[in-house]
Amino acid sequence: MILKKISCYILLVILVSRVSAQSVNPVQVSIGKVKLDFVLDANGTPAYAVQYNQQQVITPSRLGFSLTDDSTFYKGFELLHTSRRAVNESWQPVWGEVNTIRNQYEELTVVLRQRKAPNRLLNIVFRVFEEGVGFRYEFPLQPNLKYFIVADELTQFNLTGDHKTFWIPGDYDTNEYLYTTSPLSTIDNTSIVKSSTDIAVRTAPDRYAVQTPLMMKSKEGLYINIHEAALINYPAMQLHVDRARFSLSSSLVPDATGNKAYLHAPGNTPWRTIIVSDKAADVLASKMILNLNEPTTLTNTSWIKPMKFVGVWWEMQTAKATWNYSNFPDSTDANGKLIPNGTHGANTANVKKYIDFAAANGIGGVLVEGWNTGWEDWFGNWKENVFSFTTPYPDFDVREITRYAASKGVTMIMHNETSGSATDYERQLDTAYRFMSLMGYTSVKTGYVGKIIPRGEHHDGQWMVNHYDRVARKAAEHQVAIDVHEPMRPTGQHRTWPNWMASEAGRGNEYNAFSIGSPPEHETILPFTRLMGGPMDYTPGIFKMKGYTGYAPERQMHTTLAKQLALYVTMYSPLQMAADLPENYAAKPDAFQFIRDVPVDWDDTKIIEAEPGDYISIARKEKGKPNWFIGTITDENNRTAVLPLSFLDKGQQYVAVIYGDAPGADWKSNPEAYRIETFLVDSNNTLRLKLAAGGGAAVQVKPASPTDLKQFKKYTSK
């Protein structure tokens, strides 16, 4: 997202006070219900605390570092001075859930100096928002701190009780886990790591570590979310849980040598974020993480276009086709050419089928996986030179496909799976993106399935964080949008790089194809966790709910079909896949109409109701249009979603098309039972929608035409 226009008025720069350490302890900043306290304790260790509505959220918690050349860079500080300012501005993202984002905060900067020689300086900057606090460390230009290495970041988040927590294991290489809901005191990831599907690299050495965004709920009903913003040139932060003290501490992903971060002063860390509210909906509505990222420097963003897409993909996930063209790299014929296996999905004729389908249904893009050489032995070998990103398989006629797609008004989406060999991808980056430009590809799905090369580095370490950043920059140079699979989880960096449109970095819908899948509650947790940092390419829209995997016929989706539709609203992404096979959509054209209609870019968003792990109901207004779309989902329990339509324009009559669970629908026994009903509604209505166990509903609401007014009945809740 970028700052198209800024309406910015810096309210006040209150004071720059040079004072002794004693007289300023503690320093307070507050806005609305949120209050921050900063204190330097008797040892000269900086600490902070957070209150919400006069309830303690974070009790005094340590701040600081252990550096490789100074393990005490967290104590012996004196406070040189503090400065404050207030900001209230708004900005327009290139795409997003809303068309305007308010960025209002009170900022406190504390300037610290170590008393002992070499008297190093450390600044800590706090920004207090209505919905929480962000803070980061800044290393000012100074004579005795230039290049340095972070051995450990010592930031703590001391909590007030044994909160209910929605967590996945702290893993250096993946976020593709099922969520566990438990009190803090019982967190232990051992069995989860051990029992997880082997598709992702798993490196979770600390059994008490969890990933962020970490979602918690206190006994007093406070919703607390801890994450980070603007993760650049630094490793991802995990949280180590002290189960006895309810204390979380920063645990950075190490590099190959065990170091955490290589920094240079002047410089800074990412922001550590604490979002807090007594309403879960406020957590989902927060734009704090996005606000803590820098505005983009791209001046032309007109080439960045949200879109839906279909792809030659689910047929490989369900083993109907293969990525690879041959069955083994050594199975060559007498001329040294690969012997085709006859099951290769990315062949020209098959791709044209998808192009035809996309064109016929107003779907903007077609993704094709398995188009390029290297898939015969791509997986699990920790091999550096795997793929060519410019060489199609013999049966993928790249020029003809480009021509054909263009003739149909469809955009092809490039696929660059690296198998984790980031070094080799960087070597090919220039030619890969030149090739995309030449062939007219405007977006690329990248992938990092496998152990990282440089060997010893991790998906979430500083080196890879910088790699993803380099790829985003390179893509921007070529006006290509990216959808990154298997990266570190997002931290709002799409404000700075709006061409970084989506990421995976979580357990997507695909797990229902190649594993036991994810339980119905999964999609009610993801928006509170993984999606806090940015859009997820979750690949919703599966219509054939059972029996899609030939070799494992018992597998099924863990939602109803109506819930698959609702996900297009509840799981925000500007790149949204219609993941199922064309023939499965063709079999249910009435339900598919919702996917045809639902947009991927919005003027406004209302979180109507939400409870992590239980349900979410969201209404969104289509960008530049008066239409609203509502998604409501539940976990394994059926429920009635109560949805006041008060956000609609007063006095305007709308027609609402409700794609809901049919009576008798049930995610397990009867997932495909849906019912489509159309009613007239207005802002005084409250929809009451019965959701099946594992179910949901998707609603399209648009101004009623004269015909609609005659044709449809007024909605009355049943």
Add this chain to the structure above:
Amino acid sequence: MILKKISCYILLVILVSRVSAQSVNPVQVSIGKVKLDFVLDANGTPAYAVQYNQQQVITPSRLGFSLTDDSTFYKGFELLHTSRRAVNESWQPVWGEVNTIRNQYEELTVVLRQRKAPNRLLNIVFRVFEEGVGFRYEFPLQPNLKYFIVADELTQFNLTGDHKTFWIPGDYDTNEYLYTTSPLSTIDNTSIVKSSTDIAVRTAPDRYAVQTPLMMKSKEGLYINIHEAALINYPAMQLHVDRARFSLSSSLVPDATGNKAYLHAPGNTPWRTIIVSDKAADVLASKMILNLNEPTTLTNTSWIKPMKFVGVWWEMQTAKATWNYSNFPDSTDANGKLIPNGTHGANTANVKKYIDFAAANGIGGVLVEGWNTGWEDWFGNWKENVFSFTTPYPDFDVREITRYAASKGVTMIMHNETSGSATDYERQLDTAYRFMSLMGYTSVKTGYVGKIIPRGEHHDGQWMVNHYDRVARKAAEHQVAIDVHEPMRPTGQHRTWPNWMASEAGRGNEYNAFSIGSPPEHETILPFTRLMGGPMDYTPGIFKMKGYTGYAPERQMHTTLAKQLALYVTMYSPLQMAADLPENYAAKPDAFQFIRDVPVDWDDTKIIEAEPGDYISIARKEKGKPNWFIGTITDENNRTAVLPLSFLDKGQQYVAVIYGDAPGADWKSNPEAYRIETFLVDSNNTLRLKLAAGGGAAVQVKPASPTDLKQFKKYTSK
């Protein structure tokens, strides 16, 4: 070097015998005085032994591996069959010490299979030459060994006694050490590593490890040299010394995770080489390592041109000028531009001075270090993004310099110091080499001063070995020759990549500038060790022997001036620097005449006499000319070199210009005392040259003209 013409006759493929393990034990192969025995012991462990002239050189020594998925890949083998062939061919290198190289060997391949499931296959291939044995492991295509990881290579070299050994510490990152001469039984590198100059990264975890090429001499007078050939896609081999058993074992440089090599079957290791003779001169004359490398696949090599060069370099080494343009990256002016420090060596005017000097003296190239941005904080920060390889400093007018050099017939030599950040160099590789092409640079000196990035990797590990190989390939694509500083030590790979013309990988002349220097024996050891694998960019030719380093006036060269001249013959390189400042050459034009005259490419080479650590005398015949050049050097002891000129054409009169130590010369007290004498000589003469302590002599021998015959006296030894 490449195969220009092959005169190849494969003598015989004797047998492919399918036999039981018992009946073929042991298998023998011999040629001349060298005999190899292969045996499979009672545990099914392969072993070999080597004899020279019926003396045992290597007693039975284990072969095999520990793989990460099978620690026993060295035992339980059965011998499936053996095959033999004999080769006697010759080939012409693109450049080198001789114009034709004979490659004659008897080859034995043993095909082994593990008795236990999964019955993996391993081949060991031995090539027996007149001067030694090379062997390598081959992993044939097989169902149960595809991608695999070498945990350890278990190759042993069991020796027969406590040999006198010329060794440097086994270090993962550098070969820039002084040599120690000691019995095997007292090898311990601890104090040497500790006391070494800090300019190079030093990683020597095993106090009993040494680098190869390892030169030894037995009490019986056998000279034994152990190294490797064709190091590609594998880490460098060091040798761990079992001091009690006189046993050496392969110790591979690990990657960041501790693994040694990532391999794929079919594939192979480098060759392990054992050169042995009762004459030290034979070791220097051996082309076995080169022969064990693959012929080049380059079809056009006309662009690869040996040359001498001068450079803006020694003035930085001696602190007269700086590489950096500013004194710190933060010292910018109001416009954000770097503030010049006034001592930047690579400025246009200064470079033109070197171009003028080169043009006036028939020197082909001018190297300029410090021409590109990044030098302000390049060293010691383990920083990934340091240099731009396409951005000159403001005072280096790259286009004007290119124009000026071309107008003078001088070739500019590019400099790409990476500070060890190989990842960033790879990112810039395409643009860097395009830039060179655009600017007309036909060679580049690369450098890797600093800890390697990818962090945790080492200069001599598999990843970096592959990196140097990638750079050589990229350079070849752009018809650029490379001179690699701080790489792994060479292993004859210049046969395959003749554009890889030189490497540093050793303690060069430069150490006399920034450290205590190297003792007089140093150059008598290097040809037996570092140079066994390929040419060294030693940078000889210093004429100002004392007081060249302003801030350390006590420093001096550890040779006489005449010995500096002799090094152009004794230290072979097709890229040979005249390292001193133009003004120092201008002060001694008569001595400089030798550097003007000495070629860098040869038709023939005679090792006249040699003893490691004591003396070396070599005569070489200029490529395509009837002229000979002789270099003779000694260690800290004065001596008389006795040099029969029997290699000269019979009946031809020659004129010999002898650049020798003057009476009273001494490396320490009187290093610049040289004397130039000219005599008539023929093939019946024997030169007897008195070398000072730390001295040497350089002799040019060319057919005498009628004027010469009148002007000069016949040589008579004094």
